[in-house]
Amino acid sequence: MTEPLIRARGLTKTYGDFIAVDGIDFDVAKGESFGLLGPNGAGKSTTMRIIGATSVRTSGTLTILGKDPEVNGPQIRAHLGVVPQQDNLDNELTVSENIYIYGRYFGLSSSFINKKIPELLEFAQLEEKKDVKAQALSGGMKRRLTIARSLVSEPDILMLDEPTTGLDPQARHILWDRLFRLKEQGVTLIITTHYMDEAEQLCDRLVVMDKGKIMAEDSPAKLIKDYSTKEVLEVRFGSDRNQEMVDVLRPLAERIEVLPDRILLYAEDGEQILERIAAKGIHPNTSLVRRSSLEDVFLRLTGRTLVE
């Protein structure tokens, strides 16, 4: 196997008594799309800042492109494209100027950047907005501009922290499409998200994080296979009755989870369970059979839902 682009061993970050990242190990290979999935506060963004060579780890070892970020911060950052959780565009400058100045921070020549700008504007579908101030853009457009900007230096690794949080569904899908293209071009992506659908769509491999630790690591499909059943039956009896139904339902499924608003029954065949419930003369207010998702994996691993 070739040397991984990123290798972390026992990576730890503490703020006083608080342990944000608790001794995690992972490798990221070239061309891979690697995800960090977990709820808010799981330590994903802290991990990203450490990889991004802006935050210094408390202990453990970390090499990025064969270098230590503590020693070679600027050299490593020269190879990274960073899309932070909160956009930090220069709102007074135009769309084109934002890309231009960002390219300058990488020491790129004006002529190189000016050649690159039309290409990036096209990628971000912002050609029409090139002379508009960044502050006049919609949330989705700002996000796309932030991504376009991060690509100006042709990075080896693109890091996206919660890329679609706060966007409407349409804007999310446009963004996913753009990111998928990058993945096809062989750009190494590191993505944090608390959306399971995003992780399933974009990540080849992911780690599930909770409270600073890695709970599981694999491809989305494999994680679902290992930690959940093929299907899930969701039934609702109304908040008062959910709890009293649990004992009756428990023997019917491989596993059962009770959430405040619904009961999840894990099984290979959800319809079959539903029929057996009906056969007992029990009729839930609503029922839904769906395939297992990373949400179920997370619930299994931590006993909590991702978005609380």
Place this chain on the structure above:
Amino acid sequence: MSSNIRKVSKYGSFHVAEARIRNMVKWTGIILFAAVVNPALYLVSIGIGVGSLIDANNGVNGVSYLTFLAPALLASAAIQGSSDEVIFPVMDGFKWNRTFFGMRSTPITARQISLGIFIAAMVRTFVSVVIYWVILYLFGALESDTAWLAIPAALLAGAAMGAVMLALAAKIENENFFFTLVGRFVMIPMFLFSGTFYPLTQMPIYLQFFGWISPLWHATELGRYLTYDYPLSGLRLFTHISVLAIMIVVGLFLSARIFDKRLEK
């Protein structure tokens, strides 16, 4: 990849300054308007208004009141300009738009960001000071052959205050507190107690203290020495320049450290 890390490590601050100057260019009209109107208002009201009374009493230090006032006004304009041009970008960069965090995720270092903001502020200050100087000249406030030397003296004051403000604005994260502190308890008292409108020695000794710690007073003394026959001993001259130089060095040094710490989070 195509980035040029050697170039960034050398010229990174200038790239930051370039971005700031592009920002300022959007405000050219307002900046120029302020650079012309502010001095004009001061010169008419105080320079000519108050000045006519004082000149009827033989002026100050043996020169006209306008000549006496000119270096002080120029230095205070430099201080105002450089302070504004560091304070707002620092608030914006750390908090309002978080642009510094964007810069920091490139090969640019925290020290280069702080220095870049300072450089850009000094470019703006230079422009403002030159415009102010031309207006003073047109008002006849600059009589001597060495009158142009008031410009470097004022720039030194702007640099000293700019460097200190850069550190302070980065250090104090609560902007309401910062603006109250700086506006009410730094800028206005400094303007009033730095021997701007009258020689500092007119004040009782315990109030002269404010002048001694004020970059405005040191630069004004320097400016007066350079623009007319205002007597200043070698030691005094050395002290004025040293105080301003120390403020620049210490301010920039602390800024780099504070920026580094705040951007590391």
